[in-house]
Amino acid sequence: MSINLKNITYDMFSSSEMKEDIRYIETEIVPANTEMKQIIENTPHKIIVKCNALGSDLTIIENLDENDLLKKIDLMIIKSYDKSHQQIIEHLQLNNFIIEDTLIDKPNKVHKILAKKKQ
């Protein structure tokens, strides 16, 4: 799975490079569940996830949902971008999360989604 950088705004680019010399770094990520499953299933503690994945947030949430991992998370803080944020909220609501949705950057339509598992 690769990150789709084509549809994200400048504001979403990682600040790993100087803004006057930003470069396009092609990268690949593995499906979220392959790494997360092991962590989630092997800890006696609660799980809190922060997700700021440059526009791939929805893909990650979908993957966690498909693999029954979303329901095992206790709290999520997601910085979501543009169009995907409503779909993210829907996934979270279906998995029994209470949502607090805040528009934190109006021009770039960036939202903070705080999702807490219902007790």
Next chain:
Amino acid sequence: MKRICLFAGFDPEGIIDDYVIHYLKELSEYADIHYLADCVIKPKELKKIEPYTKTAAAYRHEKYDFGSWSELINTIGWAEIQKYDELILANDSQYLVGNIYKFITEMENRNLDFWSGLAVCEEYIGGRTPLEQFISEENILETDFTFVSSFMAFSEKLLFEPFIQNFFSNIVRERDRLTVSNKYEIGLSNILIRHKVNFGVFLDDIYSQSSIYKNTALHFLTLGYPFIKVKIFVNQFYPIISPLNRFNVIKFYNPDLDIGPITRHIQRIRKLYNHESDILSSIKKLSLSQIIRALFRFIYEISPKFLSRYFKELIDKYDIYNFETKFSKSKFDYYSKFLTTIPKQRNLARQLEGKKKLIIFFNVARDIVSGGMLSINRFAKKTREIPSLSDFQVIISGVPLFNPPIDYSYFEPVSPQIKFSRIVEHCQPDELLIHLPEVLARTFFENLSEREKEWIVKIPKLQINILNQNAKIMPQRTLIRNILNCLTENITITTAHSTSCTQQLSNEYSAPVHQLTPFLPEFLQVDFEEKRKVILVSNDNKLFDAIKVTKEDIVTKLEKDLPEFKIIEIENVSLEEYKNLIAYSLFTISFGEGFDGYFLEPLLSKSLSFAVFNPFYFPSEFLNSELIYESWEDLYNNIVSDIKMYTKNQETYEFTSEKNRKLVNKYISNTKSLKELENFYNKEYDFVPRPITYHLFDEYKTKLQNAPDFKFFGEPTKDELILTPDDKVYINMRGDFYKVLYEVYIQNLYDFEFEEDFVFIDIGFHAGTASLNLISKNEHLKHIFGFEAMLPTYQIALKNIKDNHVEKT
């Protein structure tokens, strides 16, 4: 102080000139001199310098000055040289016109381990910059930084250092003067810097490489520098004040100097230069050239102020033409093309009469070859094959516009170049798309005549596409938006490297940006059995991110450990020769960006190639390739054993080549390129400009500064350190880093309340700011698992974890 001087000489007529005798006489007051010339000199001539030298010899070894020094070291022996306090290496490429006593004693008082007269770097672009500052700001190992080798001194301590002894024992015959300069002059400078030698120069500022051949050289005399290059008096290229004035300057700073030896030498070698020239016509041209130049300059000097700028332009233009002849077989060939190509050009241009839709690809109008030029040629060819463009005339023209049309020697052009002025003369289209190579975009505009500008702006549908084939030479936004903008608003950019194809580039230039991956030619498929024991190396010399290893180190190792292999550097070969080379050679090594033709194309010829992973160019999938090394040190340590292994095992060789070929085809294929090209013509661009707010990032800094307990150390453009309220320290990553800190510390974006023990999974770990901040905030936090996809960011995150003393597992 007891000094030994090894003095390298050369004279095409085997004469030891009076200026050399004067130099040696002066120098012999301070050092025991051993003289060796890289030419044949009769004993009678050598006798002239007998009073001033310990030994004097001359024979042709063809290794230039570094060779003479190396030969002398072999003859004298390090043991003898080590008895001295200082070793001076000098040559006769310069006249001694100043006070050598002051020069030597001033440097002696500075107690350096190595010193030379001055340090130069062509990449230094001007302004007076102290050497120390220049070195601290630049990664000089990646530049052409060099200590000028015509006078260098090494302390006794250095004479015992194996790296110095090894350097001089490895000097061999090279194919040309430029290679000698790159390998030995720049090479020695690099070695001295890498070994952190305590060095200094007489002139403390950094200067450009060419400064020693220009008026600056006369300025050096004012600073006490005692030498002036012989070439200044015979070179035709660099602009310099008239010979008479040059002597006036020299005499002004050293009134007692007898300039007789210098003038006699100049007269002799100028005469010699003319005699040696093999084309009689070039002598005439040279003389004519001098006359015209002198005439222009004279008129310029005497002309009233309001007219002088026109004469200045004339002089500049004349210099430009002289410069351009360098890319032709001869001056005659260059100038004659203006006339001889007229009939053919007329015919070609006539075919455009009445045509209303044009696509013009501008290629470099110089008889050279580069990857970019080949790409443009193939883009033109493929554009012609696109059915939806069948009503367009796809033609090739050349920039700089003033050059005559070029018949390329190194590759087959898709069609002959038509001079732009001819196109303008013969048609007036309604629709025009101009493809312009980035490097010559400015030149294109500057060379347009008023008529040509008028012709262009008259075209109702006009588009200019800048072919960004190398991000490093992409012109600034001002050129696109303030200059080319005068012709049309409709400007697009296409990029050869996907790493350059970004939203940011589109925003920066306010222009659509589209990826156009170069088309690949058909490569020869040669089986293992037919391949030869040859290792090709690319002609790149600056290794990305190399710390301890140089290209020379690697090549030397290959030569030493793989004597059965022939090492060939790829240079000045035609495309067909290149395709043959990579197909018939067992191995190729790319010393450039890695994800380039030298790595990719041998694989497509069933060969094997090696490179070092560069995160800015390589797709991350290549990290797993057996042919990609993690670092230059890794390559240095393993390349020999890997080559031996693949050479012995045909099956592994073929399997690895095929496996990597498939990987390459995932990213580069002509099908992909064609799709990109079609999308471009359909105006389906990858990125279109979006509104951005650059200034916001600086505003965030102000917001942080206004918040309590943020401290900033250093300059934002350099390595600024930021101390946060929770006592964490970060290096400013620039870009939107202030905004990230603002989100974490002021906006508290990732704050939450949680009263049970938890693990924190941080997807998009970035620099680690959110996670590191959480550590000091929540006692229930047990573990953090961070995920960061961008390799450079990940590396910075690791550094932040380490710098903030957080335990990493």
